[in-house]
Amino acid sequence: MAGMTMSQKILAAHAGLSEVKAGQLIEADLDLVLGNDITSPVAIKEMEKFNSKGVFNKDKIALVPDHFVPNKDIKSAENCKCVREFAKRNSITNYFEVGQMGIEHALLPEKGLTVPGDLIIGADSHTCTYGALGAFSTGVGSTDMAAGMATGKAWFKVPSAIKFNLTGKLNEYVSGKDVILHIIGMIGVDGALYKSMEFTGEGVKELSMDDRFTIANMAIEAGGKNGIFPVDEKAIEYLKEHAPGKEYKVFEADPDAEYDEEYTIDLSTLKSTVAFPHLPENTHTFDDIDDIKIDQVVIGSCTNGRIDDIRMAARILKGRKVAEGMRCIIIPATQAIYMQAMDEGLLKIFIEAGAVVSTPTCGPCLGGYMGILASGERCVSTTNRNFVGRMGATDSEIYLASPAVAAASAITGKLSQPSEL
Incomplete structure (x- = not known):
């Protein structure tokens, strides 16, 4: 039998099996089941x-109203009420709402609820964040969330894997967002369909946790x-800070693990990358970008609302002004990040530059609220999807980029990279 990948080892351990192989159907025990204010009400009814x-297990469920929170209308208020009452009825330990809340995928690691070796499902597609x-x-x-909350188990088809061997070190103003946009541009939006994307190599240690x-x-x-990602010194430092004393298990891929494909990416060669409408795979670097006028910039979301992201935006906006007619919306992903940004004086920088700062919310990313686009408008956003109509009108356009590119574009009023300032 061939060796196993990191993902396969975790699945095998949670299914009580000594080994699993790609394509195998297994039932596995869950460490955490997550839901938000859009998906939880459906699961609760199921x-x-x-x-x-x-x-x-009341300790192994996390409910985080974050998409339309603080509530934007009656329907969203009813959804949150449904989740709130369910959490109370079942004495759910990890229920985080206004005041304690944040964007779920930034909040749970920060609270120490996601640790190495865990098997986690969430009724939100970006639950894959905790692989970091x-x-x-x-x-x-x-x-599946409903079944998970009731039984603590879920069925999985064991995925095959693609290995991404990272080498080198990122240049200034180039970040994790540019890495993943580069990869999606390279392999396509279905390039890893139902596969595990396993990141490895010397370059991993050069990447921050964010x-x-x-x-x-x-x-x-x-x-x-x-x-x-493999669990290295940086990950262990993060866990010491956020999950002190919590037990976890480190799994490593076998040397003879099988991968469908392998790619080597030299981080030092990557440039600021932007995904043009209307797919994340439609990527460009500034070598081939003409003047594209922008109406709005959003810096936030479960993808890029962490402290590194907020600091980068502040570094670029400091002492500068947002372009005339530009709306620049900055959304720290959690209360703790908001507080840290306040303590470091970043919020002052944003407001003096002519940006607005919001309470933590997913809001604009999914066309919810706090930054909806009108017909024909263009937005540079640090979010994760730029499908047709994702952030508002069906003929609006979303350009996905890093916080550095978003902040630079807010200043110039057109799609720009920091080196142009």
């Missing part, structure tokens, strides 16, 4: 259908089942 006696910490985490539908969260977060945009 649970009621199969007469569940309640949840399998060496966990197997993946998005599921609300029905870079890794961003890369794992967008594995789904290449069709991936999950993205996963």
